[in-house]
Amino acid sequence: MKVIKHSFDGVIVGAGGAGLRAAIEAAPHMKLAVITKLYPTRSHTGAAQGGMSAALANVEEDNWNWHAFDTVKGSDYLADQPAVDILCKEAIDSVVELEHWGLPFSRLENGKIAQRRFGGHTVKEGEAPAFRACYAADRTGHMILQTLYQKCVSMGVTFFDEFQVLDIKIDDGVCKGVIAYEIATGNIHIFEARAVTFATGGFGKIYKVSSNAHSLTGDGPGILYQKGIPLEDMEFYQFHPTGIYRLGILLSEAARGEGGILRNKDGERFMERYAPSIKDLAPRDMVSRAIATEISEGNGAGPNNDFVYLDLTHLGAETIKQKLPDITDFVRTYVKIEPINEPIPVQPTAHYAMGGIPTDVNARVLSDATGTVLPGVYSAGESACVSVHGANRLGTNSLLDIVVFGKRAGQSMVDYVSSTKPMALSENAAEDLTNKIENLMDKDHNLEFSVPRIREELQDTMEENAKIFRTEESLEKQTEILTDLRDRYQNVTISDKGKVFNTELLEAIELEYLLDMSDTTVASALHRKESRGAHSRVDHVERDDKNWLKHSFAFKNDASVKLEYKDVELGNYEPKERKY
Amino acid sequence: MKSVKRTDWGRRTPPIGGTNFELYAWFFMRISGLFLVLLAAGHMFIMHVFNDTLNLDYEFVAARWDTPYWRTFDWLLLTLSILHGTNGLRIVMHDNIANKTFRQLALYGLYFTSTAFFILGTYVLVAFVREV
Amino acid sequence: MDVKVNILRYNPETDRKGHWEEYILEADPDERILDLLHKVKWFDDGSLAFRRSCAHGVCGSDAMVVNGENMLACQVLVKEVSTPIKIEPIRGLPVVKDLVVNMDSFFDSYKKVMPYLVNDTEPGERERLQSPEDRDRFEDTTKCILCAACTTSCPVFWTADTYVGPAAIVNAHRFVFDSRDNASKQRLEILKDVDGAFRCRTAFNCTSACPRGIQVTKAIEDVKRQTLTIN
Amino acid sequence: MAYQDIVSTGSVYKGRTGMWLYLFHRITGVALFGYLLLHIISTALILAGPEIYEGAEAIYKNFYFRIGEVGLMAAVLAHAINGLRIIAVDLWSKGSDYQKALNISAMIVFIAIFVPTTYKMIDSYFELCLEKSSAGTTIVDCMIRPLPDWKTK
C-alpha cells in the first residue's frame, strides 16, 4: 500500500456547513487542509430545507432571549444554557455574515431577509408562533452549503476531495494528525497536523427509515470513540415527524410553518389534542410521538394503518410554488402525488443526532465527563454535542449550530496553532490502518459476513427496538442483538479486492462506526430511566429532573459501553413542565 | 499573522479571455445569417426554382451581369458566404479536432482556401466581359 | 417484478476495455434506479462502483446515462424507464471505474468563472437589501447542485472538453444577475473566451438533462446577450 | 476526443430535437461551404468563354443532378430556417422560452416550402425534357439519360 505524507498546521475533516465555516475562519492564518469523503457540495447540509433561525426581527418584534428560551424549552431543559445564549446571540451576526457572502435569502417586500414560522419558535416566551427562520425557499441548506463553498473557492482553501479519514493520531494526549484513504487510488495519506476539527455530520444510517444520506455513518464520533473519547447524550436521537412514507425523505417543517396540517385517517387535525396552543407547530419530539401514538391506536391511514397525512391542499398553488418548491417536487417524483390537490402520506423519519462528540463552547473536544480538554482536537456541527440542543433540537437550530460553532472551531484552531509548534508524525503512523485494511482484503469473501447483511439487520432492529418509544425490554433485546452483530462484524468480509474506488471496503469500515453509534445509543437509552425530549421510555414516562438533569457520556470499555454523567449547566431558565 | 479585512472578500483571477473576437464572431454569424437569407436563399430560388437551371447558359449569366446591381448582389453573396462559412468551419474545427497541431494546420488550410476562393470569385465578377 | 439491467462495467485494474454486464433483479416498480444499483452492489457484485449520497436528488452525486439520457439515478423510478435498463457513466469525462468519472476538470471549469459574490463596499451591520424582484432574477440558477448532468450531455463538450460547459455558465449567471455583485464584467470577460459561453450551439441537451429543472440554455443565452451589451 | 475510448459504448445519446438540429445545422453548413467552393470554380469557367462554360454546365443537366439540386435546395432551406431559429433563440430574450414552439415552427415552415418547391423543380425538369425530346419519350427515359440538346429552344 502506497503511503504519502503531508504536513499541515490544521486539518478539517468534513466539508459540510460546519467544516467549511471552520475553514473560512482558519484558512487565512495557517496551512490548512479540508479533507472530505464527498465533494464538498455533496455534503448533507445541502439537503436541509426549511431555514435557520435568528432573531432578526424583520417581520415582527423579536429578541434573542426569546430564541434562547425556546431553544432551552425545546431541549426539554437538557441544553447547557450558556451555550444556548451564545448560539442565539451570535445567530444574528452569522446570518448577516452569510448574506454578505452572497447567500440568496428569500426577501421581504422591503428588501430585508424573509422569515417564516417554525416548530417550537415563539415570541414572548411561548405566546405565539414566531417568524424567526430565515430561509431561501425550501433550499436553505443548499444555499448555505453553496455559499460557504463559494467563499472557500474565493479564498483558495486547499481541499482533498474524496479522501476518507479513517484514523486520528493522538500521542500522550496530544493530537498529531489524521490518516486518510484516497478513494480514487487506494493510497494512504498521512496528514501531520496539530489541530484537527471533526465536522463529519450525523449518523442517521443506524435506522432503516431516515432522512439522512448514505454517507452519514458517524465517522468522526466513531474514530474518536474507538480512541477512548466518550460520546455525549447519545440516547437523544431526533425523529422528524414528516418523512415521506417508507422512503424517509424529509418534508420540511416549513410545510407546517406555512400552514400545513397533519391529519389522521379520519381527517382529524389530531395535533389539537396533543398541543392545543401551537398545534402542528409543536416541537418535533412531541409531534413524532403524537403520530406514533395515533398509529399505534389504529388511527393511521392506509391498509396497514401505518402513516398519517400532511395536508397542504388549502395553502394554494402560489404559496406552494413560491415557498415549498423542492419538497413538492420530491412528492411528485417519489410518490406521484400532486400536493396541491392531495394530502401526502408521511411517517416519522430518523433525522438528527443531538448527541455526539462532547465539546465546550469553543468547539474543543472533551475527553471525559469532568470537562478535560483534549488538546488540538475540535468538533462542530452534527458530529458534536455542545450541547445546545439538549434532548430535542428545534428545527432551524442546526444550520445555526454549524455556522456559529463551525466558526468557533476555526478560531480555536487558530489560537491553538499560533501557540504551539509543529509536531512530527512518524512514518509508520499509518500502520494500524494499513493492517486493518490488509486484513479485510485478505479474508476470503463469505456472504454470511457481508457488509450489507449485517448492516441491514442492524438498521431493521434499531428501527424496531430503539426508535421513538423505548422500553427496558426492547433496549435489552437490542443490546443482545448488537453483541451478536458485533461478533459477526469481527469476521466481516468483502468481495472487492481492488484499489480503485473500492467503496465496498469503505462501507465495511463505516459499518463499524454504525455499530459504535448503535451501541452507545442503546446503552445510554437503557440507563436513562426517564422520558425527556426525544427519548421516551414507555416504562418511565415522566421527566425526572431530580436524578436525570444530566448529560450522559458513553465510553468504550472493551466490547461494552461504560457510562458517566455530567450535570447540565443551567442559566436563566429553571426547568419547568413543557407544555405548548 | 495575517488578518483578513471584511473587504478582502472575493478573490480575483485575471480574465482568461482578453479579446472580443469570439463575441464579434458569434454576432457576425447571426447578422450575416440574416443577410444570407436574402442573398443565398434568394439566389438559390431565383436560379434553381423560378428559373430552371436547365435554361442556364452563358447568355443568361452574361445578361445578368450586365447590370452592376446583380454583380454587387453576387459579390456580397460571395463575400458573406465565404466569411460566414469560413468562420463556421473554424468553429467546427475547434470543436472536432482535439490535436492542437492538426487543428492549427487545418485552420491555416481553411484560411488559405477561403482567401484564394474569395480572390478568384471577386476576380471573376470584376473581370468578366461578355464575349459576343 | 423482474427487471433486466445492463451496466457498462470497467475496472482499470483488470479490464482493458469497458464491457456490458447483464443483471436480472427482483424490483418494485416504485424503486429508484439507485436502489437497483445498490441491489447489484450489495447482493451480487460488491465491486460495482458508483457515487451516491443523499438518495433524493439534492447532492448531485449520481448523474449517469440511463437508457441514453443523463439523469440522477436516485431521481428516476423503475416504472418510468423502459427495460432493459441500460446504465453508463456520463460522457466526456475520463472514467475512473464503472460509473465513476473523474470530475476534476468539471470543478476546475466551475472555479474559473469566479463563482462567488464580489462586493467591496462596506456592507454595514445588517444585511444588504435586495428587492424580491431582483432576487427572482437569478433564482433559477441558484438551484444548481453541480451534478454535471448538463455539461456531460452537451455535444460540444463531448468533442471539445476545453469548453467550460453549461454548469460553469449557470454558476456565472447566478452572480452576473445578482444585484449585490460587482464583478459581472470580469466574469463576462472570462466567458467571452474561445472556450466560453459563445461555444454553446444551443443544442438544449443541457436543459433537458438538468435534474433541478434549471432553464440552462436560457441562462447561457442571458449571459451571451449580457456580454453583448457590455461590449 | 475527450470521451475515453476504453469505455466507448457505441450507444447513441438520446438527445432531444435540439441536439439533432444542431448536428443537422453543422452538416448542412459544412456541405454548403463545400458546394460554395465548387460553385465558384464552375462559375469562374465563364471567363474561359461560352464553349467551355457551357460544356461544364452540360454535366449538370441530367436527372441525377436534379436530385442533387433538390438536396442543395433542401440544405440551404433547412440551414436558413434553422439559422433563423437559432438567431431567435440567441438574440430574442424570450427565444429560449419558446424553444419547442420554435422547433416545430421551423420544421413546419421547412416542409411548407420544401414540398411545393421540390414538386416544381422535378415537374419542370420533366416538362422541359419532354418538350425538347422527340415524340414517344417517356418519363423513365428522362430519368436515365441526359437532357437532349438543351441549347435548342
Ligand SMILES: Cc1cc2nc3c(=O)[nH]c(=O)nc-3n(C[C@H](O)[C@H](O)[C@H](O)COP(=O)(O)OP(=O)(O)OC[C@H]3O[C@@H](n4cnc5c(N)ncnc54)[C@H](O)[C@@H]3O)c2cc1C
Ligand atoms: C433532510 C434534512 C433537512 C434538514 N433541514 C434542516 C433545517 O431546515 N434547518 C436546520 O437547522 N437543520 C436542518 N437539518 C439538519 C442539518 O442540515 C444538519 O444537521 C447539518 O447540515 C449538519 O452539517 P454538518 O456540517 O455537521 O455535516 P454534513 O453537512 O453532513 O457534512 C459532513 C461532511 O463530513 C464529511 N465526512 C464524513 N465522514 C468523513 C470521513 N471519514 N472523512 C472525510 N470526510 C468525512 C462528508 O464528506 C461531509 O462533507 C436537516 C437535515 C436533513 C437530513
Ligand code: HEM
Ligand atoms: C441562408 C442563410 C443562412 C443563415 C440564416 C445561416 C445562419 C447560420 C447561423 C445562425 C449559424 C450559427 C450556428 C450556431 O452557432 O449554432 C450558422 C453556422 C454555419 N453556417 Fe450558416 N447560415 C446561412 C447560410 C450559410 C451558407 C450559405 C453557408 C455556406 C457557406 C453556411 C455555412 C455555415 C457553417 C459552416 C456554419 C457552422 C456550423 C456550426 O457551427 O455547427 N451558412 N449559419
Ligand code: SF4
Ligand atoms: S445546471 Fe443542472 S444539470 Fe447542470 S450541474 Fe447544475 S444542477 Fe446539474
Ligand code: F3S
Ligand atoms: S447542450 Fe451544449 S450547446 Fe449549449 S444549449 Fe446546452 S450548452
Ligand code: FES
Ligand atoms: S444521491 Fe444525491 S443526487 Fe442522487
